[in-house]
Amino acid sequence: MTTAPPEQDGRLIRLPALTHRGRVETRAVETVHGVDGSALAVLSLCPDLLVAQAVQAQRRAPAPPPRERAARLAEAARRFRTDVLGGLSFAEHCDHVTRVSGHNRSLTEQLSRAVADAIEQAPERADQARPNGSARAWSDIGRRSGSGVWTRRGETLGAVLSGNLPTIQNGWLQALALGYRVAVRPSRREPFTAYRVVEALRAAGFRDTDAVYLPSAHTGATALLRRADLGLVYGGDDVKTRYEGSATIKVGGPGRxxxxxxxxxxxxxxxxxxxxxxxxxxxxxxxxxxxxxxxxxxxxxxxxxxxxxxxxxxxxxxxxxxxxxxxxxxxxxxxxxxxxxxxxxxxxxxxxxxxxxxxxxxxxxxxxxxxxxxxxxxxxxxxxxxxxxxxxxxxxxxxxxxxxxxxxxxxxxxxxxxxxxxxxxxxxxxxxxxxxxxNVPTVHSDGRLPHEGFVGDFLMRNKAVVSA
The missing domain is CATH 3.40.309.10 (Aldehyde Dehydrogenase; Chain A, domain 2)
Incomplete structure (x- = not known):
């Protein structure tokens, strides 16, 4: 399937916001440049009011059933690899990511394929964090028995992404697999991967309220984290210090x-x-x-x-x-x-x-x-x-x-x-x-290992359910 390409301004790709009410081009825009200085795209920046409206609409929307989410994620992974999304084929997408991220072309393609794997495997990866003593749903518990049940800590997640690697998407995709409605604030340096992921999700049948793409200035990141039930944010010591002690915001980084x-x-x-x-x-x-x-x-x-x-x-x-x-x-x-x-x-x-x-x-x-x-x-x-x-x-x-x-x-x-x-x-x-x-390099990962803990440790909690 081919989604409608964004409008072109000469050779510049236009990246609109992907909101709860579809594509929106805003007055405030920013040009995305490659490391060689060339202009590649025009990125719409969302005002705080639009961020607030999107998260509010997501909170009102019910979560799709688990099987439906898993099926749509598998379809989205296929579309991410094969479709023309936002006017770019997969190869063209990798070219653009290479030009803005600074990674070599082979690594960009490797990491972009890893993003597709993360979309498809999101339900399985998220489930790695579920305790052995907890059921996925209360309906799995037999009559006259009790169990822990793994439940969401909230309904909406705000993800403020960095542009280091395309695979920064992996955490919020697991949240989507668990039923969260996710608002993504992409890196303004590398906005292409998050855009392609959300386009693939929508092409696979996810509703506009399930995942939104909300580029913004720095103030927009703060607004998003304030309005969503939970938040993921990535950065260095300054970001870690700012949110240290918060029970609702998980900080990724630094590594050392x-x-x-x-x-x-x-x-x-x-x-x-x-x-x-x-x-x-x-x-x-x-x-x-x-x-x-x-x-x-x-x-x-x-x-x-x-x-x-x-x-x-x-x-x-x-x-x-x-x-x-x-x-x-x-x-x-x-x-x-x-x-x-x-x-x-x-x-x-x-x-x-x-x-x-x-x-x-x-x-x-x-x-x-x-x-x-x-x-x-x-x-x-x-x-x-x-x-x-x-x-x-x-x-x-x-x-x-x-x-x-x-x-x-x-x-x-x-x-x-x-x-x-x-x-x-x-x-x-x-x-x-x-x-x-x-005796294994620090960079080793297979996608199913905890990174800074399992994402599910942060997103979920256990409730006791007893059925008479």
């Missing part, structure tokens, strides 16, 4: 994912494969994700490990950074200058293993490709080890058993390259470490 390499794995016979695993953790997903390793702690000669890692990263990047398959992200010239300047200030006391003048590479198609960068420090508690930059950048520090878990705390993922069962148990027991991998 780390790799710990014990003494047995820096021996000559083991270190080569370990370095390759760390390279994967640092460079996958363009190095911009919260699961990318940004600090490596080495029990042994950390300077030698850093030199080996720098050599491997340089070899991986060589001859790629000026091609369509560049390793790091491609960003605008201004963004590159700002990031490199910040890096110079932050790393003033650290030792660069790759010369700083090699961190930014001009790309023939426009913009600058960032990374890789490797720095060494000598104190495992150095504040710089908590620095996250949006490209393959990693800090290497020494670690000993006497240092304990302190340097590893406050991590989204820790990959322990170790066979020490006691160490693994200690890592799992630390409440500030959210996920523990054992």
């Amino acid at each position: 994912s780390k790799t710990l390499v014990d003494r047995a794995h820096v021996l000559p016979e083991a270190v080569e494969s370990v370095v390759e695993a760390v390279v994967e953790s640092v460079t996958a997903l363009s190095g911009v994700a919260c699961v990318n390793t940004t600090a490596v702690f080495v029990e042994g000669d950390h300077t030698r490990f850093a030199a080996d890692l720098a050599a491997a990263l340089t070899a991986r990047a060589r001859a790629r950074q000026t091609t369509p398959e560049h390793l790091g992200p491609r960003v605008t010239d201004d963004t590159a200058r700002a990031i490199v300047d910040h890096l110079r200030r932050r790393a003033a006391h650290a030792r660069p293993e790759i010369p700083l003048d090699q961190v930014a590479t001009p790309h023939p198609a426009g913009g600058v490709v960032l990374g890789p960068a490797v720095f060494t420090v000598d104190d495992p508690r150095d504040d710089v080890l908590g620095a996250e930059l949006p490209f393959p950048c990693v800090w290497i520090a020494p670690w000993s058993r006497a240092d304990g878990l302190g340097p590893l705390r406050e991590s989204l993922v820790v990959n322990a390259i170790s066979d020490d069962r006691g160490l693994i148990t200690d890592l799992l027991g630390d409440p500030t470490i959210q996920n523990v991998h054992v």
Whole structure:
């Protein structure tokens, strides 16, 4: 099926809001640019009143039955992969996402196909969080018996998305599978993926009130989170601090994912494969994700490990950074200058293993490709080890058993390259470490593992139901 394409303004795609009453073009608009500076789309921005009206209409609309939701999600996944939606085929969609996100073309397509998988698998993924003692519905409980029943904490969800990766959609899709009506505020840098998802959902039979697409300025994000029953928002320390302690808003990020390499794995016979695993953790997903390793702690000669890692990263990047398959992200010239300047200030006391003048590479198609960068420090508690930059950048520090878990705390993922069962148990027991991998790169995920907990942990609650 082909949906009606948005109106074209020359070569610019028009991205209207997808509201509770269909497509709406607003007076306030914003031009979406590629990293090469070219204008690609005109994005309608929703006033707060339209956001309020959309969420109010969603709250009044009943949730579709579970089987109907699952069937429509499966159909939406197919349409996301195959249909012309919003005037773009899947290949054209990937081209546009590549041009604004800075990911290489292969990664963009891989992640976009992963979004389709997330649409189709949303019911199954959401159900991973359901406790064994709870039924999906009260009608599943036998007479004269009781059970916990998994129920929604609200009716509407506001999702304020970042533009790091297309797969940022995965959380709100699970909410839709659980019966929430979802209002999506897309990234203004990469608005195409969320637009295509909502178009696919509507083409598959979801009502306009089931999922709405509401681009807005920063004030619109606040308005959305205030009006929806629950909210998902993504960002760094500032966003985390703003919403910390809220029972109704879940913050995704920051990551500060780390790799710990014990003494047995820096021996000559083991270190080569370990370095390759760390390279994967640092460079996958363009190095911009919260699961990318940004600090490596080495029990042994950390300077030698850093030199080996720098050599491997340089070899991986060589001859790629000026091609369509560049390793790091491609960003605008201004963004590159700002990031490199910040890096110079932050790393003033650290030792660069790759010369700083090699961190930014001009790309023939426009913009600058960032990374890789490797720095060494000598104190495992150095504040710089908590620095996250949006490209393959990693800090290497020494670690000993006497240092304990302190340097590893406050991590989204820790990959322990170790066979020490006691160490693994200690890592799992630390409440500030959210996920523990054992000899598996920090970037590994199959879509069914908890990320920052299961999304269902936040969206759902258990009620006791007893039937006479």
